[in-house]
Amino acid sequence: MIPSIFTPFTLPNGQVLKNRLVKAAMEENLATSEHLPGTELKRLYKAWADGGVGLIITGNVMIDHLAMTGPGGVVLEQDTDLTPFSEWAKLSKTNATKIWMQVNHPGRQVFKKMGGKVLSPSDVALNMGKHSSLFSPPKPMDESEIQDVIQRFTTTAVRAEQAGFDGVEIHAAHGYLLSQFLSPLTNKRNDQWGGSLENRARLLIEVVKSVNEACGEGVAIAVKLNSADFQRGGFDIEDAEQVVKMLGELNIDLVELSGGCYEAPAMQGRSADDRTLAREAYFLEFASKIAKYVSVPIMTTGGICRYEVAKKVVDSGVELVGMASSLAFTPDLVNQWQNNTTVLGHIPVVNWKDKTLSGLATMAMVKQQLRRIGAGKLPKLSASPLWALITDQVRGVKLTKRYKKQHENEIL
Ligand SMILES: Cc1cc2nc3c(=O)[nH]c(=O)nc-3n(C[C@H](O)[C@H](O)[C@H](O)COP(=O)(O)O)c2cc1C
Known part of the structure; x- marks a missing residue:
C-alpha cells in the first residue's frame, strides 16, 4: 500500500518521523555576533515545530568560523558554548518533531567581502559572469587542510549530538566544498582526491x-546531494546514482536530492544546460529513478508547495518530501493540509533580466519571512522583491562589518 504523506516513517537507525514532511535547510543569517543561535532563531524553529512537520533540518551550520557562507551564520566548533544549541534543539523538538543539524563548509563559495579561508579542490574560480568579482579565486587544498575539514565535520556532528540534535545532515550539494570535490568542473586534482568518481567522492x-x-547509533546521518549540477561537464545524474550507492553501503539514514550551485541555481528551478526542470518538484524524476534501486531512504527538495505534489513525491516511491521556501511563508502548512488539502503554499519567483540578481532577490524574499517569524511577526505574502533585496543587502553589509571586526586578527 502506498503510504500517505502523513504516515510515520522509520529510518534505518530506528528513529521514527511522525510524518513524511520535512522542513529543508534554509540559512537564516540570524545568529548572534558570537555565531550562536539566539532568541530569533529559537522562535522561528518553535514556529516550524508547532506547524506540523515531522522533521526540521537546520539552516547550514558552519564547521569553521573562518569559512562562512555568509554573515550572521551559526558556527559550531570544538570550543563553542553548547548551552544555546541545547535550547535550540529542545524548542525544535516541541510537538514530537525531530531536529537535525545541517553541517557545511563553503569551499570557494565565499563572498570576497567576508574574507577568510577560500578553499577548493583546485584553483577554479567561480564564473558568475559580470558578478564574478564578488568572489575570490580559491586556494587548492593541501593534504593537511583536507584532513582538517574531515575533523571539523566530525567535531561539529559530535557536538550537535551532545547538544541534543537527533541527527546531522552533511551538505554535499549546491556547489559547496564537498560538492566541489564531486564535480569534474571544480575538481582537477590528480591525486587520490580527484580524477575518477571514486576519487572525487572520497572526501564525502x-x-x-x-x-x-x-556519533552514537541513535543519531541519524543524512547527506544532501545534487542529483546533477545542471552544468555541461559537471556532476551528473549517473554520477549521483553511483554516489548514492556508495553512501548506501555506509548505512546512512537519508539522502536528500537537490541540484545546482551558485553558477547554476537549479534549486530555484533553473538549469544552466539545456535540460528543462519540472515546474514543480524539480528533481522528482531523478529522485524517483534513484529511489527504485537503492535501499537508503530518499528525500527530494525543490519546488514543492502543493499537497498534490507532495503526495505525488511519496506515491512515486520517494520516502520524504523536503520543503523550504513554502514553510517560510506558511510555517504551519502541514497542519493546514491536515484539515484542508487545497491550501496552497507559496514559492516566490523573480524573473528579472539579470539572473544572478533574480536569484538573490528570491532568496532575500524568503529570508525576510524568516526574520519576521523570528521577530514574532506573521510572514508577508506580498513581499516586494526589490525591497527585500535592498534590505537584505544593507543588512548583509552591516553583518559583514560586524564579522570582520570581530575576527580582524584572524582574517588576512
Ligand atoms: C533563504 C534560503 C536559504 C537556503 N539555505 C540553505 C542551506 O543552508 N542549506 C541547504 O542545503 N539549502 C539551502 N537552501 C535551499 C533549500 O534547502 C532548498 O533546496 C531550495 O530552496 C529548494 O526548495 P524550495 O523550492 O522548497 O524552496 C536555501 C534556500 C533558501 C530560499
Missing part, C-alpha cells in the same frame, strides 16, 4: 565514515 565518503564512527 571519508567525512561520512568519520561522522558515523564518532
